[in-house]
Amino acid sequence: MDTSGRVTRHFQEELEQLKTQLLVMAGAAEEQVHAAVLSLVDRNHNLAERVLGGDGPINQFHLELDERCFQLLALHQPMATDLRVVVSAVKINSDLERIGDFAVNVAEASLRYLRHPAVKPLIDIPKMADVAQGMLRDALNAYVQQDTVLAEAVLDRDDTLDGLKDQVFRELLSFMLSNPTVTEPALELILISRHLERIGDHATNIAEEAIFIVSGLDVRHHAREGAVSDDR
Amino acid sequence: MDTSGRVTRHFQEELEQLKTQLLVMAGAAEEQVHAAVLSLVDRNHNLAERVLGGDGPINQFHLELDERCFQLLALHQPMATDLRVVVSAVKINSDLERIGDFAVNVAEASLRYLRHPAVKPLIDIPKMADVAQGMLRDALNAYVQQDTVLAEAVLDRDDTLDGLKDQVFRELLSFMLSNPTVTEPALELILISRHLERIGDHATNIAEEAIFIVSGLDVRHHAREGAVSDDR
Numbered sequence: 001m002d003t004s005g006r007v008t009r010h011f012q013e014e015l016e017q018l019k020t021q022l023l024v025m026a027g028a029a030e031e032q033v034h035a036a037v038l039s040l041v042d043r044n045h046n047l048a049e050r051v052l053g054g055d056g057p058i059n060q061f062h063l064e065l066d067e068r069c070f071q072l073l074a075l076h077q078p079m080a081t082d083l084r085v086v087v088s089a090v091k092i093n094s095d096l097e098r099i100g101d102f103a104v105n106v107a108e109a110s111l112r113y114l115r116h117p118a119v120k121p122l123i124d125i126p127k128m129a130d131v132a133q134g135m136l137r138d139a140l141n142a143y144v145q146q147d148t149v150l151a152e153a154v155l156d157r158d159d160t161l162d163g164l165k166d167q168v169f170r171e172l173l174s175f176m177l178s179n180p181t182v183t184e185p186a187l188e189l190i191l192i193s194r195h196l197e198r199i200g201d202h203a204t205n206i207a208e209e210a211i212f213i214v215s216g217l218d219v220r221h222h223a224r225e226g227a228v229s230d231d232r
Numbered sequence: 233m234d235t236s237g238r239v240t241r242h243f244q245e246e247l248e249q250l251k252t253q254l255l256v257m258a259g260a261a262e263e264q265v266h267a268a269v270l271s272l273v274d275r276n277h278n279l280a281e282r283v284l285g286g287d288g289p290i291n292q293f294h295l296e297l298d299e300r301c302f303q304l305l306a307l308h309q310p311m312a313t314d315l316r317v318v319v320s321a322v323k324i325n326s327d328l329e330r331i332g333d334f335a336v337n338v339a340e341a342s343l344r345y346l347r348h349p350a351v352k353p354l355i356d357i358p359k360m361a362d363v364a365q366g367m368l369r370d371a372l373n374a375y376v377q378q379d380t381v382l383a384e385a386v387l388d389r390d391d392t393l394d395g396l397k398d399q400v401f402r403e404l405l406s407f408m409l410s411n412p413t414v415t416e417p418a419l420e421l422i423l424i425s426r427h428l429e430r431i432g433d434h435a436t437n438i439a440e441e442a443i444f445i446v447s448g449l450d451v452r453h454h455a456r457e458g459a460v461s462d463d464r
Contacts, residue, residue: 059452062452062453063453073319074311074315079306083306084302087302087319087322091326094323094326173415173416176412176415177415183405183415184405184409190419191426194423194426205326221291221295
């Protein structure tokens with residue numbers, strides 16, 4: 001059905017639009033993560049509030065992209081790699097929407113944290129945010145450009161993120177033990193580090209999809225086995 | 233292309249098999265969640281270890297179901313509701329796989345918790361597990377039976393789960409403040425409650441898919457707005 005040059009070209013254009021929209025959505029999600037962590041570091045209430053309000057556009061993207069994928073499948077009935085690209089887009093869309101939710105969770109925790117004096121200068125949490133944002137950006141580019149080398153590098157960085165998360169946990173636990181008055185704000189920081197870890201997990205999912213599309217190689221449950229053992 | 237009675241009947245059989253396999257996978261995931269929380273309540277190391285080893289079959293289901301969905305789309309090019317059922321299966325499959333991961337996270341936290349004496353008799357955490365498991369079961373049944381009433385009831389229960397999570401947090405925080413020696417195990421319990429909350433989130437996603445298939449009504453970002461405000 002889909003063999004005329006005109007229809008095929010039209011489909012390829014639609015596919016490019018889909019990828020562009022995913023990139024824009026990922027940019028919005030990354031911006032939300034960045035702002036949420038910046039609100040924490042700079043003790044900026046207004047910025048945290050802005051993140052809470054900034055989830056709407058991402059949710060709107062989520063609905064539109066889901067519908068766009070559905071229409072592409074229904075109208076063009078793509079095959080082989082094109083089909084994989086569209087099915088992956090459905091999953092990546094869900095991952096990006098969840099990342100937007102986690103950014104909101106970070107901003108909410110940031111607002112609660114700001115009711116207390118600072119527990120300590122924040123170093124590892126901004127570092128986690130940087131790693132997670134970089135993973136997200138590279139994972140999306142790997143998907144769009146079908147670049148498995150870039151995607152593999154994302155998988156590697158998930159261990160860095162896990163290491164930082166464990167470091168944050170140990171350090172804050174020792175703070176709480178030596179000074180119980182910081183227990184509540186320290187807990188918020190631990191929860192924030194968990195949200196950032198999950199963002200990395202979703203970026204990892206996206207990178208795995210990118211690898212799958214190109215190589216047909218399903219790396220999902222091999223890549224993960226090693227990382228699971230001391231995962232809090 | 234897909235209009236002969238034989239091919240259509242074959243597709244409907246494949247669709248039934250897909251649903252059955254999702255139900256089996258959901259049953260396995262629910263069993264993992266149950267065992268992980270039971271290992272905590274009964275202080276049963278062996279059971280926790282068994283959960284760590286029990287993730288393999290769920291990961292296997294995940295890969296197989298993804299491939300099955302892909303084949304259904306490639307070979308049968310389903311339309312309208314059938315297409316929605318298959319695209320939803322792709323997403324539900326991801327949700328179930330994540331639920332399996334969270335069960336492993338709970339079992340890992342359980343093992344760390346068991347290095348310490350019990351902080352308190354556990355009441356709300358097993359309750360959270362019951363609610364989350366029930367949500368998962370009903371969400372899957374709602375999808376398979378295309379039952380929107382059942383799906384709506386799942387969405388309502390997400391607030392119950394959030395309420396329990398907040399209660400767990402407040403109670404354990406006050407334990408830590410009055411007795412800092414319980415800080416580390418109490419933290420594990422808080423993290424466990426977060427994993428159970430996420431399991432409920434994924435069950436909610438599945439219920440939303442069920443509603444979408446039947447009614448074409450996208451409830452996703454309406455249902456969530458109200459629940460987000462005090463989400464830690």
